[in-house]
Amino acid sequence: MQMPEPNSGVLSNKARIVARLRGVLAKDAVIDAPEETRAYECDALTAYRCPPLAAVLPASTEEVAAVLKICHEEGVPVVPRGAGTSLAGGALPTADSVILGVARMTEVLDTDYANRVIRVQTGRTNLSVTGAVEEEDFFYAPDPSSQLACAIAGNIAMNSGGAHCLKYGVTTNNLLGVTMVLMDGTVVELGGAHLDNAGYDLLGLVCGSEGQLGVVTEATLRILRKPEGARPVLIGYDSNEVAGQCVSDIIKAGVLPVAIEFMDRPCIRATEAFAHAGYPDCEALLIVEVEGSESEIDAQLGVITQIARKHDPVELRESRSAEESAKIWLGRKSAFGAMGQINDYMCLDGTIPVSELPYVLRRIGEMSKDYGLGVGNVFHAGDGNMHPLILFDANKSGDLEKCEAFGADILKLCVEVGGCLTGEHGVGIEKRDLMGTQFSDADMAAQMRVKDVFDPEWLLNPAKVFPLSASQAHRDAERDVAA
Amino acid sequence: MPSPVDEREVSDAVAGAEGPLRIVGGGTRPVGRPVAGKVLSAKGLSGIELYEPGALTIVAKAGTPLAEIEAALASANQRLPFEPSDMRRLLGRSGEPTIGGVVAANASGPRRIQAGACRDSLIGVRFVDGRGTVLKNGGRVMKNVTGYDLVKLMAGSYGTLGVLTEVAFKVLPGVEAQACVMIHGLSDVAAVAAMSKAFGSPFEVSGAAHSPAGEAGQSVTKLRLEGFADSVAYRAGKLRELLAGIGEITIEDDPDRVKAMWRDLRDVAPFHRREGDVWRISVKPSDGPAIAARAGGEALYDWGGGLVWVLVPAGTDLRARLGAFAGHATLIRASEETRGRMSVFHPEPAPVAALSEGLRRQFDPKGILNPGVMG
Ligand SMILES: Cc1cc2nc3c(=O)[nH]c(=O)nc-3n(C[C@H](O)[C@H](O)[C@H](O)COP(=O)(O)OP(=O)(O)OC[C@H]3O[C@@H](n4cnc5c(N)ncnc54)[C@H](O)[C@@H]3O)c2cc1C
Numbered sequence: 001m002q003m004p005e006p007n008s009g010v011l012s013n014k015a016r017i018v019a020r021l022r023g024v025l026a027k028d029a030v031i032d033a034p035e036e037t038r039a040y041e042c043d044a045l046t047a048y049r050c051p052p053l054a055a056v057l058p059a060s061t062e063e064v065a066a067v068l069k070i071c072h073e074e075g076v077p078v079v080p081r082g083a084g085t086s087l088a089g090g091a092l093p094t095a096d097s098v099i100l101g102v103a104r105m106t107e108v109l110d111t112d113y114a115n116r117v118i119r120v121q122t123g124r125t126n127l128s129v130t131g132a133v134e135e136e137d138f139f140y141a142p143d144p145s146s147q148l149a150c151a152i153a154g155n156i157a158m159n160s161g162g163a164h165c166l167k168y169g170v171t172t173n174n175l176l177g178v179t180m181v182l183m184d185g186t187v188v189e190l191g192g193a194h195l196d197n198a199g200y201d202l203l204g205l206v207c208g209s210e211g212q213l214g215v216v217t218e219a220t221l222r223i224l225r226k227p228e229g230a231r232p233v234l235i236g237y238d239s240n241e242v243a244g245q246c247v248s249d250i251i252k253a254g255v256l257p258v259a260i261e262f263m264d265r266p267c268i269r270a271t272e273a274f275a276h277a278g279y280p281d282c283e284a285l286l287i288v289e290v291e292g293s294e295s296e297i298d299a300q301l302g303v304i305t306q307i308a309r310k311h312d313p314v315e316l317r318e319s320r321s322a323e324e325s326a327k328i329w330l331g332r333k334s335a336f337g338a339m340g341q342i343n344d345y346m347c348l349d350g351t352i353p354v355s356e357l358p359y360v361l362r363r364i365g366e367m368s369k370d371y372g373l374g375v376g377n378v379f380h381a382g383d384g385n386m387h388p389l390i391l392f393d394a395n396k397s398g399d400l401e402k403c404e405a406f407g408a409d410i411l412k413l414c415v416e417v418g419g420c421l422t423g424e425h426g427v428g429i430e431k432r433d434l435m436g437t438q439f440s441d442a443d444m445a446a447q448m449r450v451k452d453v454f455d456p457e458w459l460l461n462p463a464k465v466f467p468l469s470a471s472q473a474h475r476d477a478e479r480d481v482a483a
Numbered sequence: 484m485p486s487p488v489d490e491r492e493v494s495d496a497v498a499g500a501e502g503p504l505r506i507v508g509g510g511t512r513p514v515g516r517p518v519a520g521k522v523l524s525a526k527g528l529s530g531i532e533l534y535e536p537g538a539l540t541i542v543a544k545a546g547t548p549l550a551e552i553e554a555a556l557a558s559a560n561q562r563l564p565f566e567p568s569d570m571r572r573l574l575g576r577s578g579e580p581t582i583g584g585v586v587a588a589n590a591s592g593p594r595r596i597q598a599g600a601c602r603d604s605l606i607g608v609r610f611v612d613g614r615g616t617v618l619k620n621g622g623r624v625m626k627n628v629t630g631y632d633l634v635k636l637m638a639g640s641y642g643t644l645g646v647l648t649e650v651a652f653k654v655l656p657g658v659e660a661q662a663c664v665m666i667h668g669l670s671d672v673a674a675v676a677a678m679s680k681a682f683g684s685p686f687e688v689s690g691a692a693h694s695p696a697g698e699a700g701q702s703v704t705k706l707r708l709e710g711f712a713d714s715v716a717y718r719a720g721k722l723r724e725l726l727a728g729i730g731e732i733t734i735e736d737d738p739d740r741v742k743a744m745w746r747d748l749r750d751v752a753p754f755h756r757r758e759g760d761v762w763r764i765s766v767k768p769s770d771g772p773a774i775a776a777r778a779g780g781e782a783l784y785d786w787g788g789g790l791v792w793v794l795v796p797a798g799t800d801l802r803a804r805l806g807a808f809a810g811h812a813t814l815i816r817a818s819e820e821t822r823g824r825m826s827v828f829h830p831e832p833a834p835v836a837a838l839s840e841g842l843r844r845q846f847d848p849k850g851i852l853n854p855g856v857m858g
Contacts, residue, residue, distance in 0.1 A: 114679045115767050115789075137685075159628045170626065172635065173603045188834045193767040195789055196589065196600055197639070198811035198829035199857060200839050204602060204635025208628050228685045248537030254560055254656035296714045351624040354538045384538070385626040423626035431629075438629055439619075446618045446846070447631040453841035465630065 001048050001089075001429055003463050006096035010053065010076050017074050018054055021098070024066035029104070031055040040081065040099045044146075045089040045430055047400060052079065052093035057104045061179055061187060061217040064100065068215065069185030071098055077462045078183070080211040082151030083125065087347055088428025090158060090210050094462055100215060102153045108132045109218065117176060117193045119220045122153035126160075129221060138223045141168035144424070145336070156216050159208030161424035166382040167258040167291075168224070170424065172207040177220035180206060180213075183455045193220055205450065210426050211461040213454040227291035230258065233301055234328045235308045236282040236315035240264065243284035244357040246311045247381045250288065255303050260382035261287040261332050264361060267339065267376035267389070268331075274338035277331030280315040286381065287332055335378045336389070343374070343391040346403050350414030351423035354384045363413055364388055371406040373399075385423035386414070412437050427465045435467055448474045488527040490609065490617055490648045496523055497646060498615025503854050506642035508546060508584030511569075511576045515641055515827050515856035517819045525583050528648055531555055533623065539654050540623050542607070545583025545647040552582050560657040565601045566592030568749045573761065574816055583647040589639030592749035593690035593707070596682070596786040598655065602638035607651035610637060612644065613847030625653040636842070642853040644846040660712040662719045662736040663744060666704040669730050671695055671772035674704040675788035677726055679768060681706050682787055684725055686718040692748045693784040704730075707745060753783055754794045760817040762801050764791040766810035777805050800825045826858035 010017070018032045031037055032054040042049040053076070058064045071078050077097040084091050093099055105121035106128075112118070113136055120129060126147040129140040143162035144150055150160070156178065161170040168174070177191030190203040197203065206213055237243040247260055263271070263285045272279050279285060286308075290300040301318055308316055319325040331338075339345050352360050361377060368375045374391040388410055392403035411421050411431065415438045421431045435444060444466055451458065458475065466474075487493045497504065503520030510524075528546040535541075536559040543552055549567060556562050567585045571577065584590075586608070591600040598604075607621035620633035637644060666677055674693035681688045690707035697703040706722060708715045719734050726732060735741055747753075754761050759780070766774050768788035775782035780795035795801060798821050802812055811829035814822065831839060843850075 112767075113683060114676070114769050116679075116682060117767075138683075159632070161626055165626070169599060169603060172632065173599050182834070186834050188838070189832065190835065192809050194765045194770075194810040195595065195786065196591075196765055196811075198813070199831050199835070200644075200842060201589070201602055201635045201639055202835065202838060204632055204638070207635075208632045225683050225685050227687075251539060251656070252536050252559070254659070256656055292714065293717060295717065296711075299711060299713055351626045353535065353540070353624055355535055380626070383626045384624050418622070419624050420622050420627040420629045422629050423624070424628055426628055427630065435630065442616050443618055443620065444630070446612065446616075446620070446633060449845035450631050450633070450636075450842065453838060453845055 002468060003050070003094055004468060006094060007075065010074065010096040013074065014053055017070070017076055020070045021054065021056055021067060024070065025056060025058055025063055029057045029059070040093060040101070043084040043086040043089060043091040045087055045092070045428065048089050048092055048429060050093050050095055052097045052099045053095065055099035055101060057101050059104050061181065064181045064215055064217050065185045065187055067100060068181050068183055072184045072459065075457070075459070077459050079461050080153065080157065080215045082123065082154030082157070083149050085146045085150045086154060086158065086426065086428060087349070088422070088426045088430040090426050090428035090464060092429055097462070102151065102217065105217060112193065113138065115193055116223050117220050118223050119218060120152060122156065122216050122219050123151050126150050126152060126155055133223050137226045139226050140221055140223055141174050142171050152219050152221070153216055156207050156219060157209065157211045158424070158426040161385065163259045163261065163380060166260065166380070167256055172204060174222045175203065175207055175219060176222055178203060178206060178216045179218040181215045181217060183214070183457065183460050188214070191220065210428065210465055212451055212465060213460065228293045229297060230289055230291040231297050231301065231319045231325055232287050232289040232328045233304060233319065234315065234317040235286040235288065235313050236280040237284045237311065238282055238314055240284045240361045241358040242311050243286055244354065246286065246308055247354060249307045250304055251382065253303055253307060255290070255300055257288045257290050257304070257382065259287070259289040260380070262379055262381035263332065263335065264377040266374060267335055267378045270342055270376055271331040271335050271338040274341055275331050275334040277327055279331050282314045287328055332378070339376055339389045339391065344394040345389045345391050346407055348386065348388045348390070348407050348410055349422045349425040350411045350419055351383070351385045352414050352417050352419035354381065356417040357381070357384070360386070360413060360417060364410055367406060367409055371402055373403060373406055384419060408434060429464055432465060433467050435465070441470065444470050445474055452478060486524045486527045490611065493528070493611045493646050493648055494615045494617050497611050497613065500851050503851050506646050506853050508581030508587070509548070509578045511571050511574070511578045511580045512584060512588055513574060513576065514588060514815065515822070516858060517823050518853050518856050523646065525581060525646065532649070536561055540606070540625065540651065541654055542623055542649065542651040543582055544649050545581065547582050549580045549582050549585055556654055557657065561654045562657045563652060564594060564598035564604050564655045566594040566749060567601065568592045570750065572755045573751050582650055586638050586647055586650050587640065587642050593692060593745055593785055596691065596789065597687070597689045602635050604652045604654070605634050605638050605650060606653050608634050608637045608647060609649035610645035610647045613849055613852045618645065621651065623651045641856050643843060643857055645852065658709040660715045661707060661709045661738060661741045662715050662734060663741045664706040664708065664719055664722045665733050665735060666726060666729065667731040667733070668701045669693070669704050671775060671784070673729065674702065674784065675768055675771055677704055677729055678706065678787040680725065681722055684722065686721050690745055691787040693788065694753065695782060696753065705744065705748070707741070748785060751783065751792050754792065757794060758797070759794045760797050760821065761815045762793045762795065762812050763815050764793065764810060764812040765789060766791065766808065770808065770810070774805065774808060779804065797821065802829070828858045
């Protein structure tokens with residue numbers, strides 16, 4: 001992975017920069033000893049590592065502003081960090097950067113059930129937002145599988161999704177407001193407990209901007225009342241085509257399940273060996289979950305199973321109790337862990353139009369043979385967000401490179417059939433160099449112009465999202481125009 | 484009047500423009516500060532390009548009539564989740580609303596409170612920026628975080644950042660049945676509390692509105708339920724139990740009457756053909772009654788109290804009366820003279836205004852796209 005040359009001026013001013021940061025933060029909130037900055041050298045994309053110049057852990061919006069002001073004056077790049085669970089290398093430092101972690105900012109600032117909003121500091125983990133409102137039977141809808149660990153900060157930066165987004169949407173649909181600090185230390189308030197905006201939708205622009213437009217310190221999130229109940233049905237098929245057709249027919253029938261999960265044979269076998277969930281050994285497995293009262297659930301599952309039966313399933317198992325539901329979900333929830341038991345894996349995240357599902361799965365199977373690397377597919381079928389898991393051996397030389405090339409081919413295929421490179425994990429450094437397959441130079445330039453407005457010196461989260469050659473060319477051109 | 488029929492022609496028209504352009508779709512929303520300039524109509528860009536009911540997605544050219552889109556969706560028993568309003572009768576306009584105009588205004592009706600705004604359903608755009616460059620963002624799939632989200636930025640930018648040429652939406656299944664639970668005679672404060680209670684229940688309310696003037700001299704608070712028939716009946720009963728004791732409750736379940744009721748709410752029918760200016764105020768629902776009281780005039784509440792429509796005497800700047808509050812007020816209907824004299828959109832705090840201005844300059848460096856329309 002190509003990264004920019006560290007700024008030697010910044011490296012040689014380390015002592016002064018660290019001293020200035022110590023001047024505005026608590027003593028233990030500035031980390032600069034090499035053995036300690038190591039903890040911040042990567043996120044969940046562990047193939048790439050680089051210790052930062054220093055890491056800081058501010059406790060408030062004011063402290064974040066003070067840090068950014070200093071870094072701005074010193075020309076130091078800043079990499080915002082939540083919990084470091086990004087799978088795209090979104091929080092990967094550069095050697096000349098300061099990691100700005102919000103891990104100490106975990107307070108709930110206001111819980112307002114009447115207006116169905118909660119205000120939190122963004123270091124708070126996703127699951128503990130729901131935890132804060134659970135006793136009143138409320139919840140925060142976006143539920144990434146990493147929700148125990150990941151922070152709202154990272155969720156906002158990546159516009160994270162989850163298994164239930166077919167019904168509830170992703171982060172951007174559940175985010176009502178933020179406090180954000182710009183690179184020069186200016187604090188801005190976007191949105192709030194009211195809906196929509198007075199002018200441009202800057203909140204929508206910030207959500208998913210991968211920490212490149214500002215550091216988000218507080219957020220107002222929509223909370224919802226929990227449904228009366230939820231129950232899944234498990235359906236097995238002998239062909240991916242038929243499973244895909246079943247999904248489409250369910251949707252066309254006017255039922256809106258909260259989740260439609262899909263697993264293919266390699267993934268079913270791996271999870272079965274690992275979790276013993278009692279899944280059938282078949283080509284494709286669907287888990288469809290619906291919500292409501294007992295009778296509403298029965299009615300919806302009735303419609304779904306009737307459609308499923310028309311397609312001649314090899315197995316159809318309707319959950320009748322909480323235990324049965326848990327068992328149906330058990331395999332799906334352990335899929336990543338199960339694949340990890342077999343081998344190292346890389347998790348992809350492209351989205352395709354759901355109608356292309358059978359074709360894409362067939363092509364992935366063919367490519368898997370060509371590359372000689374196994375692949376399992378588990379994904380959100382209702383919205384076309386695929387998660388192919390490519391198996392490789394990190395200790396075998398050349399395997400990682402081969403895996404990355406395979407991954408790139410799959411993502412190109414996703415774009416080719418009308419989809420996109422990433423449905424929820426973000427571009428980061430991982431997919432940076434593939435951006436040109438989805439966007440024209442002009443499309444990318446339009447996005448980079450947004451960056452120019454929010455962070456004219458391009459100090460925030462450098463070297464992510466845009467290919468380095470493209471961002472360099474863009475900035476050179478802007479400089480020429482200015483001169 | 485340039486009336487391009489494809490993206491290339493839009494690009495040529497913008498690149499070759501020597502002065503300001505006034506971008507129009509159906510011309511049914513004379514919103515914002517009046518713009519002088521040569522009219523650039525998007526009407527020639529018309530037609531549904533892709534509709535996949537099984538994938539819940541539709542893609543159409545920006546000048547496609549909204550009615551055509553809604554008819555296509557209805558034929559597969561689907562719909563736009565955000566229930567776009569039809570402002571013609573409120574604004575005294577004729578013409579055919581286009582889907583591009585809906586996006587440019589981020590126009591969202593009563594279901595916004597449950598299913599999100601237009602911007603939440605919008606998954607892709609193609610547009611021509613002020614340099615004449617053809618750009619795209621998002622796409623035709625509902626989960627997409629590739630690059631910055633310019634889709635959201637374009638929604639509600641009133642043609643000031645680009646001329647939309649194509650838009651893509653996530654759609655939802657239509658419903659088998661609908662019903663309206665009505666509570667009679669509540670004060671504004673009690674009505675907002677009742678609506679909050681309903682939204683705080685698991686019964687999936689898809690609209691909540693309150694009309695103080697109501698019917699026959701009594702206020703009416705309306706809660707809409709949609710879905711499969713049995714489920715709607717079940718939830719209506721549950722809501723009646725939940726809200727028992729606060730006022731007289733009736734349930735309307737005639738589908739045509741329920742539909743008409745919410746169409747009227749969506750289109751702000753009580754203010755049709757009435758003298759005065761119409762403002763639209765977005766606040767935290769529990770702040771609604773206090774804001775309405777400060778505004779004076781006549782109020783209508785939607786979004787559980789979070790959207791307050793007010794009808795006030797013509798020509799005054801309501802914001803002076805409202806003072807500082809968390810939210811925003813937009814002048815929706817007023818004479819050209821009034822709209823030319825005061826800022827129609829709520830002023831943004833300085834650092835936010837600077838960002839907006841920066842974006843405007845990046846996307847429209849010559850300042851030719853609907854200049855000044857957003858103040
Ligand atoms: C096992 C596993 C399962 C996962 N499952 C899912 C899933 O189902 N759905 C999904 O969407 N993702 C999933 N992810 C990916 C990841 O958890 C999400 O991207 C998550 O939102 C990252 O949050 P974080 O707090 O860990 O952010 P980090 O990894 O710390 O950072 C992510 C990005 O956010 C930026 N950032 C962090 N804090 C701020 C801030 N305060 N202001 C501005 N920018 C900031 C960073 O610079 C970086 O670009 C999974 C990851 C793992 C390891």
